[in-house]
Amino acid sequence: MAVIDKKTIEHVALLARLELSEEEKELFVSQLGDILTYIEKLKELDTSKVEPMAYATATTNVFREDVPTPSLKLEEVLKNAPAKFQDFFKVPKVIE
Amino acid sequence: MQHETIVGLETHAELLTETKLFCGCLNRFGASPNTLACPVCLGLPGVLPVINKKGFETALKAALALHCQINQFTTFDRKNYYYPDLPKNYQISQNYLNLGINGYLEIKYGGNKKRICIHNVHLEEEAGKLIHPESALGGGEDYSLVDFNRAGVPLLEIVTYPDMRGLEEVEAYMNTLKNVLLYTEVSDCKMQEGSLRFEASISLRPIGQEKLGNRVEIKNLNSMKAVLKALEYEMRRQKEVLESGETVSMETRLWSEPNERTERMRTKEEAHDYRYFPEPDLTPAVVEDRWLEKQRATLPELPLARRERFVAKYGLSDYDAGVLTEDKALADYFERCVTLHHSPKAVCNWVTNYVQRELNERRLEIKDFPVSPEMLVELVRLAETGDVSMPVAKEVFVEMVDTRKKAPQIVQERGLLQISDRAELESIIQEVIAENPNALADYKKGKKTALTFLVGQIMRKTKGKANPQMVNELLKKKLEAG
Numbered sequence: 180m181a182v183i184d185k186k187t188i189e190h191v192a193l194l195a196r197l198e199l200s201e202e203e204k205e206l207f208v209s210q211l212g213d214i215l216t217y218i219e220k221l222k223e224l225d226t227s228k229v230e231p232m233a234y235a236t237a238t239t240n241v242f243r244e245d246v247p248t249p250s251l252k253l254e255e256v257l258k259n260a261p262a263k264f265q266d267f268f269k270v271p272k273v274i275e
Numbered sequence: 276m277q278h279e280t281i282v283g284l285e286t287h288a289e290l291l292t293e294t295k296l297f298c299g300c301l302n303r304f305g306a307s308p309n310t311l312a313c314p315v316c317l318g319l320p321g322v323l324p325v326i327n328k329k330g331f332e333t334a335l336k337a338a339l340a341l342h343c344q345i346n347q348f349t350t351f352d353r354k355n356y357y358y359p360d361l362p363k364n365y366q367i368s369q370n371y372l373n374l375g376i377n378g379y380l381e382i383k384y385g386g387n388k389k390r391i392c393i394h395n396v397h398l399e400e401e402a403g404k405l406i407h408p409e410s411a412l413g414g415g416e417d418y419s420l421v422d423f424n425r426a427g428v429p430l431l432e433i434v435t436y437p438d439m440r441g442l443e444e445v446e447a448y449m450n451t452l453k454n455v456l457l458y459t460e461v462s463d464c465k466m467q468e469g470s471l472r473f474e475a476s477i478s479l480r481p482i483g484q485e486k487l488g489n490r491v492e493i494k495n496l497n498s499m500k501a502v503l504k505a506l507e508y509e510m511r512r513q514k515e516v517l518e519s520g521e522t523v524s525m526e527t528r529l530w531s532e533p534n535e536r537t538e539r540m541r542t543k544e545e546a547h548d549y550r551y552f553p554e555p556d557l558t559p560a561v562v563e564d565r566w567l568e569k570q571r572a573t574l575p576e577l578p579l580a581r582r583e584r585f586v587a588k589y590g591l592s593d594y595d596a597g598v599l600t601e602d603k604a605l606a607d608y609f610e611r612c613v614t615l616h617h618s619p620k621a622v623c624n625w626v627t628n629y630v631q632r633e634l635n636e637r638r639l640e641i642k643d644f645p646v647s648p649e650m651l652v653e654l655v656r657l658a659e660t661g662d663v664s665m666p667v668a669k670e671v672f673v674e675m676v677d678t679r680k681k682a683p684q685i686v687q688e689r690g691l692l693q694i695s696d697r698a699e700l701e702s703i704i705q706e707v708i709a710e711n712p713n714a715l716a717d718y719k720k721g722k723k724t725a726l727t728f729l730v731g732q733i734m735r736k737t738k739g740k741a742n743p744q745m746v747n748e749l750l751k752k753k754l755e756a757g
């Protein structure tokens with residue numbers, strides 16, 4: 180039985196704002212399914228005595244002081260904007 | 276059927292820091308658009324966020340003030356969603372190990388005291404600000420504008436359990452929470468600048484029923500008044516739905532201020548799948564006991580404790596103590612006065628009545644009030660010793676606010692010293708009686724109101740400067756004598 184179905188792929192694609200063709204959907208059903216099957220396999224290990232890992236190294240408490248550093252100039256901020264209007268980023272209309 | 280209203284609140288408070296949560300851009304309201312942004316808060320590729328220690332400690336302080344259990348090992352997570360005000364397409368927040376859990380806030384309303392339980396307190400970053408040009412620049416534009424100055428500002432989210440029953444409790448909770456955040460200097464709580472925001476969830480259930488009813492979340496609440504109005508509307512709406520035999524649908528609704536009603540949100544529920552996962556760019560934070568205790572020690576006396584102390588120590592009524600401690604700066608002002616004056620009650624009377632009236636009428640904050648505690652106490656003393664009468668003292672006070680002059684100077688300049696000279700008062704009384712023969716006749720016929728009338732005339736003649744007690748006493752004697 181597939182671990183993942185087409186509906187799930189469509190849901191995940193929507194959340195990621197991806198447009199997938201029918202072929203791609205089929206492909207990802209099997210590929211993502213394989214990955215999840217492998218994860219299921221890993222779950223067979225007894226991890227009851229292992230602390231959950233929150234970070235890749237043992238480093239903790241990396242902070243910065245609350246001291247200002249210069250921000251970018253407005254022109255630089257907007258330089259990569261796909262669209263702009265006056266001093267703003269311009270985006271498709273958002274309505275709730 | 277009688278229903279019980281059940282409310283939970285989510286509060287967002289921007290923290291009082293100099294810089295943003297993960298970068299050195301200024302955390303400042305009102306700057307020109309997109310001038311407080313850098314690669315980190317714009318979410319450009321290859322950047323590394325680093326936690327602002329002050330922001331973290333401020334959140335810790337809030338969690339402690341709300342009696343939370345602190346997760347001494349705490350981590351950050353990515354909350355994934357697409358929205359144009361979110362440059363990275365995820366918000367750095369906390370989901371799995373929130374900074375504070377299982378706290379409470381004690382509220383007091385009417386004669387009741389109640390603990391509202393806090394589910395969690397966590398730290399996250401603000402999104403940018405969206406501007407919809409049809410309202411800002413006129414005309415129906417087909418685009419929105421984004422200002423990222425606010426993106427990455429430290430934000431505290433405080434989530435309650437559905438513990439509030441009715442609007443009185445909701446109002447008390449919001450006021451108390453705001454007060455605690457102000458007292459602890461966690462946030463400036465300026466709702467008009469968006470520093471403090473609320474979202475509510477509300478459900479109704481028949482009285483006596485254990486199971487909670489279907490819950491509706493309400494967003495777009497821009498003031499405490501809006502929260503209360505939206506909840507009131509929603510109570511009515513859900514009651515009607517239930518009474519018609521239908522079920523309330525679980526959904527998110529938006530408060531529409533112009534229409535004075537809640538409206539169903541158009542976005543699909545599917546959008547609320549945030550796929551949280553641990554933020555790999557930030558190290559966990561470990562709050563050692565010593566650090567925790569140090570933060571605990573910075574907590575000031577909280578509003579409710581102060582209110583109770585004002586009652587016990589100064590003999591104030593609970594109401595007056597509540598009014599004073601509602602505003603930390605006002606309570607500080609009062610306590611400064613008390614160190615200068617022997618009667619806390621007299622000072623309280625002045626502060627809660629006359630000082631507050633001037634503050635309200637002039638829309639001033641106590642920190643900008645022209646009359647210092649020292650100046651106020653000086654005036655209170657003048658009124659007490661009888662150097663100026665109470666009505667005159669009130670006038671002098673208003674003039675002090677207008678001119679920033681001290682009371683004795685105003686009294687002297689305007690010749691307002693109270694007339695307490697016996698001979699002088701007797702001669703004024705003589706004059707007034709002579710001018711009002713009818714009143715004298717009335718009095719002799721047993722009409723006691725004539726006395727009040729004559730006192731009034733004497734006060735008028737002396738522009739309120741006559742010592743009222745002496746006038747009463749001397750006038751009575753005079754009238755009795757004949």
Ligand SMILES: [Zn+2]
Nearest residue numbers: 298300313316
């Ligand atoms: Zn920045």
